[in-house]
Amino acid sequence: MAWIEELLKQGEKKVDELEVYSFSGTSVSADLKQRKVSLCSSSIETGLCIRxxxxxxxxASSTNDPGQWQACLDAAIAGGRLATSQEWQGLPDPVTLPAEDLAYDPSLLVEPAMAHDLLLKMLDGAAAHPEASVTSGGAGIAVGEITFANSHGIRYVSRESDVSISLEAISGQSTGYEFDHAFSRGLVNPGNVGEQAAFLASRSAGGKDIPTGEYDVILSPMAYADLLSSIFVPALSGRNVLQGRSKLAGRIGETVTAPLLSLYDDPHRKGEGGSTWFDAEGxxxxxxxxxxxxxxTAFAYDLKTAYRAGRESTGSAVRGGFAGLPAIGHHNFVVDGKRDDIFDEPAIYVNSVVGAHTANPMSGDFSVEMxxxxRVENGELAEPIRGAMLSGNFFDLQRQIVALGKESRAVGSYILPPVKMNDVRVIGQ
Structure with missing residues (x-):
């Protein structure tokens, strides 16, 4: 902390307020090319951002060399002189926070041998479907520490860890992909990842055409997360509300999804990657x-947007790495509600979608490849489908959700179950 204290001391002589976001961490990763390890690398990362x-x-300014904090501070101050003055009511003051790290495994070994073992276990899982060939895969292990300090007296430290794995397989013209991630090695299942990727590739081979029409559709957590993050979640940003770019602006208190649905950010969920006691602004x-x-019931705000809107920050500031400036986001976005067996009646199951980023977040209109x-029959995945697309308006589809699956899974920063929607437009051959 010594250099951070000196940085703050010098900065306070020149500006009203300042904050320091510092990160240090180690990581190792290994990649597969077919069934052979093609690359294994390790790294040590350090960096800081001063605002x-x-x-x-x-x-603001950032550097990956904390030893150059003086030059970084000077650059931030110089950049501020060129900025436009805005409504500002101050950085947060310190509060007493729990000392427990919410998503950190101190026993995690960041070493190539563990990454290699994860790859081998995924390959073993994929061997359950020999008709599918592994095309690529990866395993990564990382631990890091965040130090956040500001001129109001905040001195927060948080540690985090992450294990991530993925595999892709192919059978004929059909591919399959699966992944897993958690804060601890014991919580990921590489054998299941390999088996699922190979299953999807082999089971999807020889798909049949489907007529264009309205169908009951089950979106997997991965498919639902892609559409949710591209269309609905941006509409919950206070910044988009303030700038007139949210379809949900002015609708607090209105019904905007099916009544069975609740959506919330839970930053204190133990063991999840986004969990934290403080946001990217302290x-x-x-x-x-x-x-x-x-x-x-609510929108998300960081400090800057909250001050402009005459509101308070909701603790929703996040950063895309140490060099990223605070922006509105979420920590653990949870989709919840009453659970049911959603595979008990005929439907179309969609494992993932392609093209969600092309959707219109203002209108909610989308058209994506499945x-x-x-087809779902007798509670199981039956005949594979070839060459079909989903289209419609996602804000409307949120109101057409009729059931949530029993099991949730983490997809990036989202924690959600599969969802069943009625009367979804499917464009077939």
Whole structure:
């Protein structure tokens, strides 16, 4: 902390306020090319980002060499002088936070041998479907520490760890992909990842055409997360609301999804990758309910947007690495509600979608390719489907959800179950 204390001391002589976000970590990764390890690498990463505020003008600078903090501070101050003054009511003050790290395994070994073992176990799993060939895969292990400090007296430290694995397989013209991630080695299942990727590839081979029409559709957690993150979640950003770019603006208190649905950010969920006691600006985090039983109840704000809107930060600031500036996001976005058996009646199951990023987040209109789709019959995945697309308006589809599957899984920063929707437009051959 010594150099951070000196940085803050010098910065306070020149600007009204400043904050320091520092990261240090180690990682190792290994990649597969077919069934052979093609690359294994390890790295040590350090970096810091400094943000200064003076008379409402915000400046920022970052560096991957903490030893150059003086030059980084000077650059942030110089950038602030060129910025436009805005409404600003101050950085947060310190509070007493729990000392427990929410997603950190101190026993995790960041070493090539563990990454190699994860790859081998995925290959063993894929061997259950010999008709499918492994095309690529990867395993990564990382641990890191975040130090956050500001001129108001905040001195927060948080440790995190992550294990991530993935595999892709092919059978004829059909591919399959699966992944897993968790904060501890014991919580990922490489054998299942390999088996599922190979199963999807082999089972999808020889897919049949489907007529264009309206169908009951089950979206896997991965497919649902892709559409949710591209269309609905941006509409929950206070920044988009303030700028008139949210379809949900002005609709607090209205029903915006099916009544069985609740959507919330739970930053204190133990063991999840996004869990934290403080956000990227040092604001204490808390559960934020966006939608409760189908009714819109809140939007997300960081400090800058909250001050512009005359509100308070919801602790929703996140960063895309140490060089990224704070922006509105979420920590663990949870989709919840009453659970049911959603495979008990005929439907179309969609494992993933391609092209969700092309959707229109303002209107909600989308058209995406279905990846690894199947007909659902007698509670199981039956005939594979070839060359079909989903289209419609995602805001409307949120109101057409009729059931949530029993099991949730983590997909990036989302924790969600498969969902069943009625009368979804499927464009076939």
């Amino acid at each position: 200064t505020i003076d008379k409402g003008k915000i400046g 604001t204490p985090t808390k559960r934020l309910d966006f939608v409760r039983d189908g009714v819109l 990846s690894n789709p199947f």
